[in-house]
Amino acid sequence: MDSVGISNLVAEPPTRSAPHRRAAFLVVAAAVFVANLDLFIVNVALPAMQQHFQGSSLATLSWVLNAYAIVFASLLVVAGRLADRVGHRTVFLAGLAVFTAASALCALAPAVGLLDGARVLQAVGAAAMMPTSLALLLDSTPPAERPGAIRSWASIGGIAAGLGPVLGGLLVEADWRWVFVVNVPVGVLALAAGARVLPRPLAKEAGPLPDLLGALLLTAAIGALAVALVKGDEWGWTSARVLGGLLASALLTAWFLRRSAHHPAPVVELPLLRVPAFAAANTAALLFTVAFAGMLLTSVLWCQHAWGYSALRTGLAIAPGPLLVPPVALGSAALVRRLGAGRLAALGTLLFAGGVGWWSATVGLQPHYATELLPGMLFTGLGVGLVLPTLIGAAAASLPPTRFATGSAVTTMARQIGAVLGVAVTVSLLGTPGGPQTALDAFRRGWAAVITAVLLAGAASLALAATRRTQRIMVATGEPAAPAAAAAPID
Structure with missing residues (x-):
């Protein structure tokens, strides 16, 4: 799970009433939803932004995506550790206020450079919200109910991914600025409610500044x-x-x-990377997110530039893949136990690669959605649902409990870095092609790069399976298995 600021949970069951707990959950859910939504909704708006800011290339506009992802990745651990010192509630509300104000600035931005700057501020706010949101949720939840609360919190990202393309398409039909305006009323209401219902932690963690x-x-x-x-x-x-x-x-x-x-x-506790399973899972997650970011961006640009789809139609065309992710993720627990995390993730990468390969082999300049784009979208959705939750869980399970939160933040950081690299490589490969056939050739190069990245992620997933198998063999033969706590002596 994507958090770092949960190392200082209350030791006793909270005495807050059920209505207060539900209200706190709604505040946290609203904030996490808009923060995750901004990782998906803006992709659909990029072509409309390019039309508005005439003369801006795709390379220039890619920073609307990358500025957010880079700053979010870099500040996630710092914000979580700062929250442990000054209080989860304080940092969460401050982050929500910054995110809301920055969303308004994004909507008002008269130039691309100012839009990028406002996106940086958005990312600062999101980085403060994400690690503290789960901490606040757990602070207000009795211990027996915490596993369910964690699953509910984790599902919010999947819901945002599924609704992001469709919601983005609807908003862009009015104006691309609405993809940012929509955050403002949600943020204002969450701030007002959060000041009343969010729990105040009983203790704060001392120690050095992040x-x-x-x-x-x-x-x-x-x-x-x-x-x-x-x-x-x-x-x-x-x-x-x-x-x-x-x-x-x-x-x-x-x-x-x-x-x-x-x-x-x-920012990164390097001994964590000496845990073989943790290193393999994070390498696979980074490479897979390179592929995922490239897949999502090429899908949006192909639908709108090559097939002439509207933003709304593009969102609807993309939605089947993301909408598959939550049910597949929730239903794959039995497969993890049967196949193991590494092999299941490798299977997911093959499904994902097959979906993108389908596009490369079948997609043409004339729109044939049902036979060309849709099958690939379904296969990539299945792949994401199998791969990402499995790798995140495997990374967390490879660490001692004292480093679960920090390790989860490193995994989130790796995924955000992968998203930046995926967008950058895709933009570089697409360039500014001239005619239709040139455009098709450029997109096929982009899809080839996506397939390469996801197959490398599959290889890293098999390395994860090998580390697990090696540990089981060492335990069975009585050899010391170098447990996570020994491999990462950082307490």
Whole structure:
């Protein structure tokens, strides 16, 4: 689950009444829903933004997506640790206020640069809301009811993914700015209710401040890499600017890793990455999200640019895939027990690759939705439902309980970094093709890159299966199995 600020839960069952608990859940659910929605709804609005901001290329507008994802990924752990110090309720309400105000600024933005800046502020608010939302939910829930509360909280992201394309299409029919305006009344109502019903934690965690410089280094490293990838075709892959961006990203990453190794409250606790199953699951999640982001963006752009679909029709065309994710995720528990997490995730990557491969082999310039786009959308939806919940669960299960929350945040961060890279690579491969056949060729290159990324995710998933099998063999033969707590001595 996507949280870090839950290390300081109350030790006793809360005495809050059931109506107060339900009200707190509704506040948390509303905030988590809009934060997740902004990861999906904006994709559908990109073509409308491009028409509004005339002269803006797809590469320029890709930062409307990437600015949000980069900052969200970099600040997630920092915000969670800060909330442990100053209070979950305080940080949650502050994040919700920032997110709501930034949504209004996005809707009012007169230029792409100002829109990108407002998206950065949105991401700051979302990063503060997400780790504290689950903590507040658990703070107000009796221990016996917490597993159900966690499942309900986790399902909100799946619901947002399913409704995002359709809701985005409906709003864009009026104006693309409405994809941001819709957050404002939800945020205002949640703030008013949250100030009254959210629990006040009984204790706060002492300790060092989170590594803010480390977060800035990670932001800069991902941003430099994304710029180099997005602009590679325009600037030339061997140009000084592209090579300089790649070098800067490598140096900043090295500085970030060195700082994380020595800081008392780092953004990433590096010993976690020495747990084999955790490292394999997160590698697979990152690579799979590269593929997922590329799949979603190419689907939206193909429907609107090549087939001439409206935003609403595009949302409806895409919706069957995301709508499959929640029921498949909920129904796959028996398969995890039977096949194991690694093999089930690998199966999901094959289904996903088959769906994108179907598009590459069958999609043409004349729209044939039922036989060309829909089958691939259904296969990719099945794949996402099998892969992401399985990998998230496997990553969490590989760690000791004391590091569950922080490890979950690292997994979320890996997925957001994957989304940035997926958008950047897709934009670079699509470029600005001229005629219809050139466009089809460009999209096929994009789909080939998606298939490559998802097959690499499948290989990492099989590596996860191998680590699990190795641990079982070592336990059966009496050898020390290097448990997670020993592999990550960070308490």
